[in-house]
Amino acid sequence: MSVSTFTGEAVADTSTITRDPHxxxxxxxxxxxxxxxxxxxxxxxxxxxxxxxxxxxxxxxxxxxxxxxxxxxxxxxxxxxxxxxxxxxxxxxxxxxxxxxxxxxxxxxxxxxxxxxxxxxxxxxxxxxxxxxxxxxxxxxxxxxxxxxxxxxxxxxxxxxxxxxxxxxxxxxxxxxxxxxxxxxxxxxxxxxxxxxxxxxxxxxxxxxxxxxxxxxxxxxxxxxxxxxxxxxxxxxxxxxxxxxxxxxxxxxxxxxxxxxxxxxxxxxxxxxxxxxxxxxxxxxxxxxxxxxxxxxxxxxxxxxxxxxxxxxxxxxxxxxxxxxxxxxxxxxxxxxxxxxxxxxxxxxxxxxxxxxxxxxxxxxxxxxxxxxxxxxxxxxxxxxxxxxxxxxxxxxxxxxxxKPRKTLLKKLLGFKLAQKALGGSDQEFTLRLPLGSSLRDKLKEILLPDEKSSLQLKEIIQSATKERLSQLNFMLEVNVIYTGEPEGTYSVYLNLPKDEKTNTTAIEYIDTYFLGNISFFVLSSDRPTSKTFQFEISDELLMQIEKLENFDPDSISISIRKKGRPVNDDVIVESIAIYSRD
Structure with a gap:
């Protein structure tokens, strides 16, 4: 069968603007x-x-x-x-x-x-x-x-x-x-x-x-x-x-x-x-x-x-x-x-x-x-x-x-935590700490310095790595939610926001360092609890924080989710949060 978008010969355009239908x-x-x-x-x-x-x-x-x-x-x-x-x-x-x-x-x-x-x-x-x-x-x-x-x-x-x-x-x-x-x-x-x-x-x-x-x-x-x-x-x-x-x-x-x-x-x-x-x-x-x-x-x-x-x-x-x-x-x-x-x-x-x-x-x-x-x-x-x-x-x-050779990227779990946190109504934000142990540190060393048994700090490892090695990093955050109805709100997701309110407010504007993306629903209205997964690529933000923040802790990170804009009465529950690597 033919699926061509152009059938027959083009005729002269009546406009003075020349266009190509292709x-x-x-x-x-x-x-x-x-x-x-x-x-x-x-x-x-x-x-x-x-x-x-x-x-x-x-x-x-x-x-x-x-x-x-x-x-x-x-x-x-x-x-x-x-x-x-x-x-x-x-x-x-x-x-x-x-x-x-x-x-x-x-x-x-x-x-x-x-x-x-x-x-x-x-x-x-x-x-x-x-x-x-x-x-x-x-x-x-x-x-x-x-x-x-x-x-x-x-x-x-x-x-x-x-x-x-x-x-x-x-x-x-x-x-x-x-x-x-x-x-x-x-x-x-x-x-x-x-x-x-x-x-x-x-x-x-x-x-x-x-x-x-x-x-x-x-x-x-x-x-x-x-x-x-x-x-x-x-x-x-x-x-x-x-x-x-x-x-x-x-x-x-x-x-x-x-x-x-x-x-x-x-x-x-x-x-x-x-x-x-x-x-x-x-x-x-x-x-x-x-x-x-x-x-x-x-x-x-x-x-x-x-x-x-x-x-x-x-x-x-x-x-x-x-x-x-x-x-x-x-x-x-x-x-x-x-x-x-x-x-x-x-x-x-x-x-x-x-x-x-x-x-x-x-x-x-x-x-x-x-x-x-x-x-x-x-x-x-x-x-x-x-x-x-x-x-x-x-x-x-x-x-x-x-x-053609196709990349087979394995999905390795680095950290997982049940959240069971509500969003919408009176609950417009929350922060959850995710323990990683040595999994993040080990994965960074494995990818960036695979042939060296190094005692270097993470910042030094990143500074020593080649651009090619850095481009291979692929860390993902998965946020699994359960919703009912058709949620109207947009929820911003952040990595390791500072704890004190003044620094926190300033940090929110540094999107290349802390901001991961937004949870925004474009879904059909559901009359029963329905699950949905949101993914965020977080490699660049991790690298930025390791290099810039003196108190970065690779063994435990925090994820903050905040309602953006005016309050809404959504029925949304963040069920779980997980960090993966793909390599």
């Missing part, structure tokens, strides 16, 4: 701006299509996910003006159900999947390709992180083809929002951190009766829709810091998990209003049209479209955000030459089903997924391909990839 450009470049015109044109058409059409805006967004539960945050139980065929989830009178539920503990309880309770007015075909994004476990309850990057690359690929067809622009390619690059060593400037102007100017919701701006969405963080840049602190902590950690990843599954955690999840939350300061949130009333509800009602937390999995795919900025995540993956692949293999994907079953511009459904085996994602016929503007080094005469050489 190159994805930054949205702020002249070529990117031309492509945004075509994206806007296509979305005008897609928004007018019936939601049962696989090419429609609603259907394409629902492939990612769509609200499927009777929840207090959903108004589509009663009416869904965007897709009338998809509402009233139950055979019984929905109004009666709500009254009954409200008398039971005063809340509307989450219910089983719409797949089991959908009314007969929605065909099974309508739901066949919905609710397929990889931010959940599969049917066997296994996390699907390894599919995150391949699935979204193919999701964008098929969307790009539909836009190219409907806009009648054979030179169209999907632009990306360049808010961070794999090669950034400092925080991007204000211009790069601004959302492309076309997405908020004019600020006019699309309406079939008077058109409007099909790229605009009011359900976003208000500062972005006013043309303000992503805050410097967020860009520093959640973008640049995250990219630094990505550079140390040398296993595809670890890289996939890391990039999904940050910058992916963080940007979803930021765009959707989840990182607004209290005073800003008070003046920013977000209406989420997918849930058909003003989410400030009843003191419900702010939830713009991008903040929640079931509504994220409906905001047009979603496509540019994920194009940049795809670009980061391509940059990492081009630097590391590390590929995922079909057998790795096969260990965790996941459906890959998308649609062609003519409405034909396309499914992929895992062999075809790997063939496709590393043989895409586009590259990013700076010359970064998706994996062409292994493509010979247009075909991916899977045998060559499989035969």
């Amino acid at each position: 190159i994805r450009y930054s949205a702020t470049s002249p070529q990117g701006k031309e492509n945004l015109k075509s994206l806007k044109k296509a979305l005008n058409i897609m928004r007018d299509m019936d939601c049962t059409d696989p090419r429609s805006w609603y259907y394409q967004g629902a492939i990612h996910w769509v609200p499927t539960k009777l929840e207090s945050t959903s108004g589509i139980l009663f009416e869904n003006p965007l897709c009338p065929d998809y509402s009233e989830f139950f055979d019984q009178d929905p109004t009666k159900y709500v009254i009954d539920a409200m008398t039971n503990n005063g809340t509307i309880k989450a219910i089983t999947s719409i797949r089991n309770n959908i009314t007969t007015n929605v065909s099974s075909k309508l739901l066949a390709s919905w609710d397929n994004c990889t931010h959940v476990t599969n049917q066997a309850g296994v996390p699907s992180n390894i599919h995150f990057l391949p699935w979204h690359r193919l999701y964008l690929h098929h969307f790009e083809k539909i836009v190219r067809d409907l806009s009648e622009d054979p030179n169209f390619s999907l632009p990306y929002w360049d808010y961070i690059s794999y090669y950034d060593w400092k925080v991007p400037d204000r211009q790069r951190r601004k959302m492309p102007e076309e997405f908020y100017n004019p600020k006019e919701e699309y309406d079939p009766n008077h058109a409007g701006n099909s790229l605009y969405e009011s359900g976003r963080a208000c500062d972005l829709n006013m043309g303000k840049p992503i805050s410097y602190k967020f860009a520093r902590d959640d973008l640049r810091n995250a990219v630094e950690d990505l550079n140390r990843q040398s296993i595809f599954e670890d890289f996939s998990m890391a990039i999904e955690q940050a910058p992916h999840n963080g940007m979803h939350k930021y765009i959707g209003g989840g990182e607004m300061e209290p005073d800003e949130a008070d003046n920013c009333n977000i209406f989420n049209r997918i849930y058909n509800r003003d989410l400030k009602d009843d003191q419900t937390p702010q939830l713009g479209l991008m903040r929640s999995i079931p509504s994220a795919g409906f905001d047009p900025i979603f496509w540019l955000h994920h194009a940049n995540i795809d670009r980061l993956w391509a940059q990492w692949t081009n630097k590391k030459y590390i590929y995922v293999l079909p057998e790795e994907l096969q260990k965790v079953s996941w459906p890959y089903q998308f649609f062609e511009p003519d409405g034909e459904v396309i499914g992929y085996t895992m062999d075809e997924v790997v063939e496709a994602v590393y043989s895409m016929d586009y590259e990013y503007y700076e010359g970064v391909s998706t994996g062409r080094r292994e493509v010979v005469e247009g075909t991916l050489d899977l045998e060559a990839i499989a035969k």
Whole structure:
């Protein structure tokens, strides 16, 4: 089967801007701006299509996910003006159900999947390709992180083809929002951190009766829709810091998990209003049209479209955000030459089903997924391909990839501690000390000075080690949590914060020394306790502290987790904390 993103010969461009359909450009470049015109044109058409059409805006967004539960945050139980065929989830009178539920503990309880309770007015075909994004476990309850990057690359690929067809622009390619690059060593400037102007100017919701701006969405963080840049602190902590950690990843599954955690999840939350300061949130009333509800009602937390999995795919900025995540993956692949293999994907079953511009459904085996994602016929503007080094005469050489020497990094436990610490509500922070014994000291000596029986202090060992040896360090912190509902908070994780409050407050700002990253939830609401693991690469912070801090204790380290921003009433328990080495 063909998975080419470019069919037929390109015709002359009516614009004076020359574009190559095989190159994805930054949205702020002249070529990117031309492509945004075509994206806007296509979305005008897609928004007018019936939601049962696989090419429609609603259907394409629902492939990612769509609200499927009777929840207090959903108004589509009663009416869904965007897709009338998809509402009233139950055979019984929905109004009666709500009254009954409200008398039971005063809340509307989450219910089983719409797949089991959908009314007969929605065909099974309508739901066949919905609710397929990889931010959940599969049917066997296994996390699907390894599919995150391949699935979204193919999701964008098929969307790009539909836009190219409907806009009648054979030179169209999907632009990306360049808010961070794999090669950034400092925080991007204000211009790069601004959302492309076309997405908020004019600020006019699309309406079939008077058109409007099909790229605009009011359900976003208000500062972005006013043309303000992503805050410097967020860009520093959640973008640049995250990219630094990505550079140390040398296993595809670890890289996939890391990039999904940050910058992916963080940007979803930021765009959707989840990182607004209290005073800003008070003046920013977000209406989420997918849930058909003003989410400030009843003191419900702010939830713009991008903040929640079931509504994220409906905001047009979603496509540019994920194009940049795809670009980061391509940059990492081009630097590391590390590929995922079909057998790795096969260990965790996941459906890959998308649609062609003519409405034909396309499914992929895992062999075809790997063939496709590393043989895409586009590259990013700076010359970064998706994996062409292994493509010979247009075909991916899977045998060559499989035969390449692959690092087998063993995961060795250095320290573990049960935490059972609550976060959310009145508990907004805690510090836990993790005893390591001699495990950290022994591992550092083993990697940095393997052939010497040295009595040197750790600082001296690090100063004596070669850059090559230092680059081989791979220490990971794993934080296992149990959550219920859909946690709204962001929790910052620190290594060895000073004990006294004055020094502690100052140390928090030294992100290269103490700050490890953020725990940020981009999950479906769960009505039962659900586990999730967050990983943090901590090698650089360990090295920095050993060299800088006089009182660094390699036998016992502390991990602090602090609520970031305003208090929230999350139901989150930190179950355990562990330190590993990979070598």
